[in-house]
Amino acid sequence: MARIPGMKTQRNAELGLLAFAMVLVAAYGATVEAARIGEITATFWVPAALLSVLFLGLHAVVRYTAPYADPVIIPAVALINGLGVGFLRRLDIGDALSEKQPIPGIFSGIGGRQLAWTLISLILAAVLLLVVRDHKVVSRYAYTLGLTGIVLVMIPAVLPGSISEVNGAKLWVRIGSFSIQPGEFAKLALVSFFAYYLVRKREVLSLASRRVLGIDLPRGRDLGPVVTVWLLSLLVLVFEKDLGTALLYFGLFVVTLYVATERASWLIIGLLLFFGGVYVAYLLGDTVGGPFANFYDRAEVWLDPFSSANYNREFGSSYQLVQGLLSLGTGGLFGSGPGAGLPRFVPEVQNDFIFAGIGEEIGLFGLSALLVLYLLIVERGLRSALAVRDSFGKLVAGGLSFTLGLQIFVILGGITGLIPLTGQTTPFLSAGGSSLMANWLLIAMLLRISNAARGPAAGGAGGDRAGGGPKKAPAQLHGAMTEVIKP
């Protein structure tokens, strides 16, 4: 892709930020070793150096395929990803020491595995950037993607619990020691499908309405898709036993719908439907039990985690939540310092509860910085959505960014006791391949769209022209169909 002289690509800024992020990751590794082993070993810098090489590779691909992409996203994600690898390695070192084993090698343990997953994820991200040179191409496969998304969502629900259930939530497919969370990938597919569908239908959805109490209500027959997705997400809530995932899919749909139609009534209807559904599920869990009982238990535990009844119950105990809170509280403002905490008191500290484990060691200040990093990624994504010229791109970038933000809210809110706990991974931080791969693909998609947004309007990307002027024949027909000119 040729660069247009005079337009800033800011790739060098990205390189500088990336170098800074990797220095922080190396410093984190050194601090961990000093606290855990008592000395900084000669190889403390190796994980950071390996990560640097990987991220440099991605940086090179971006330079070549998406030179105008946002320069902040990759360094911010790389920093979080690097801290994740560092923390997992810290767990390996701690486990080895407590079992009187030698310090594990760089490539062993969950830290080593995470390093490998990072490599695979970055390759996938690079492939996506190389193959999808224009994000609008994706809309050609919208229906395929939509079907794939729904299948991915439903797989764990229909599989027996022995394969799909972990900690009461059916979100996994486990074969032997290998496990994936198909829902992570479903996000990407569903956003693409929703974006395509809504660009097609937005006129109907936004224009036809009746006005009741000052709110434009859509016609009954237009409610169909919303109700379908609402039912789908409630089915997820009941059969995958996970509020967070349900909230994620439904939030994703309502927000893309709202962005496409610019109609607040959809938001209001969506929120009412969702929270009404959740409340009914809670009541059903209390009275009927059955498939609703799990959600009811989670809500009960959330309302009073420290009661001994909830703490000591055999199934669905608040033990994990309480230990996470205690871990965070023990960390306090400044934390114990990387490597100096006791994260293994928190069950699943390498997965869902990694935020609590890190929080004990880096404290409120460190976690606030981490939150700001996440916010930066989400807001940069939304900014790309604002700047990109085509509706499909807007919806995809907006939907993906918002979903990422929502997922962070759902899991961190769950761990800190703000909302009932759900089994989501913490993007880029938690151990595990599915989450890392899916979220890096999401980032690659955002990079692609932000390249279109920030790049020259008539560039090789073939974006539509913004503003007036005689309309040229669009490069791709399906792109033309998505455009609606409002009166």
Add this chain to the structure above:
Amino acid sequence: MNAPLRRAGVVILVLFGLLFANLNWVQAYKADDYRTSDYNRRVVVAQYERPRGIIEAGGTGVATNRATDDALKYLRVYPRKEVYAPILGYRPVGLAATGIEHSENDFLSGESDKLFADRVKDMFTGNNTGGGNVLLTINPKAQEAAWKELVNNERGVQKGAAVAIDPRTGAVQAMVSMPSFDPNTLVTHDEKAASAAYSKLNKDPDQPLLNRSTAETLPPGSTFKVIVAASALQNGYTTSSEIEAGREYRESGAVIRNAEDEVCPGGQIDLKEALTESCNTGFARLGVTLGRDKVLAAAKAFGFSDDQLTVGNLEGNGLPVAASETGKITNPDGSVDKGALAQSSIGQRDVRMTPLQGALIAATVANGGKQQRPYLVQKLLTPDLRTIYTANSKTLRTPINEQVAADLKDMMVSVVENGTGRQARTRGLEVGGKTGTAQNAEGADPHGWFIGFAYDDKGEAVSAVCVMLENVPGGHASAEAARISGLIMKAAAGQGGD
């Protein structure tokens, strides 16, 4: 589409704002609660970072530590297991301690203000010097003798207790409770095993976790006659005052008989002889003659109804001591229930006493009427063995004057020399005391009591003791208690053992 996108951005900002606010709540506002929460295992790990102080008795450690390989760096070890368990209690992982381990916890753990200097020093040196050491008043020979004699008693009794006190100071020389428990099973770092061991002990109907010498009150039987005798002596009687006796005494529906027909069958008996033979009819009538208020006042003066007493250090911390009670002895209309008074005067009806209270009565007599406050902690020592606290004996109360004490001593020596307490006689010591055989439940064997004291050849009161055996089969319930008492006092006086 940009306006809603901007609003979506605002929504994300709000959500992250909520996360941030909640994080402040968790990590700043609630941080101290969470850091010290009972559910927080880090609290436990921190407690085991430095060795806990050692508890010693007579120069040997009875609660010590062993370094481990696991996350909790030291294991608490109780080498004498059951023998000291009622005194020491135990210090389980992550739960509250009991006994001296509980009452001296601050000092043993090193968190006490008294060890502040050591903690400051640790901060600079980076060491983890241990907690402070506690030196008990316990005389190991007396303690071991008490345990051995109690569990090997000749009547096969399963439950009982023994306490020995130095009458001059109140220092506890021995304190055992049977059945007891092995505290090592409760402090193991395998918390599941510890929890299982605890629930087994807790469910045992014989209550091995109960310290019977301080926490259990039982009818004291005839040992209570010492109180009635003290009341009489304070109200004009002398040891040779004649009191009315007889085979049977009926009062307001209550019928008092003697243990055997040959005990005080005549009409009159002097006070000393009445105590020596343990004359029920005489003491029941004496109590009624003296009146309820005088008997109750005497009991209270000796420490009955005191629910504040602890035995540990003299600054207030220690094992709680159950209040010994006399009951109301009052009719529903408020008047004196004379039948109850007659029965109470021989330690029946609603009278209840702890073995420690029994030992205190004997000690008061032996110490010329002054009751010294009992204590278990002789000294507190820093890890480098500087003494920080030494017990200075305190007079708790003075229920009787020296003359009354001397008369009571004379009468109680007669009990052992010529009366019911002959089994307590010990060579080389002048022993006095009083037996008690207490009826309790219908059809159950009576409890056997002995309270007593011993003087050495220099005339020093070296020990006061109380032995209680529950439900002694085969009659003469108090004889075995008296025999064991003699052996404990012999050991306490430094004459027993091998």
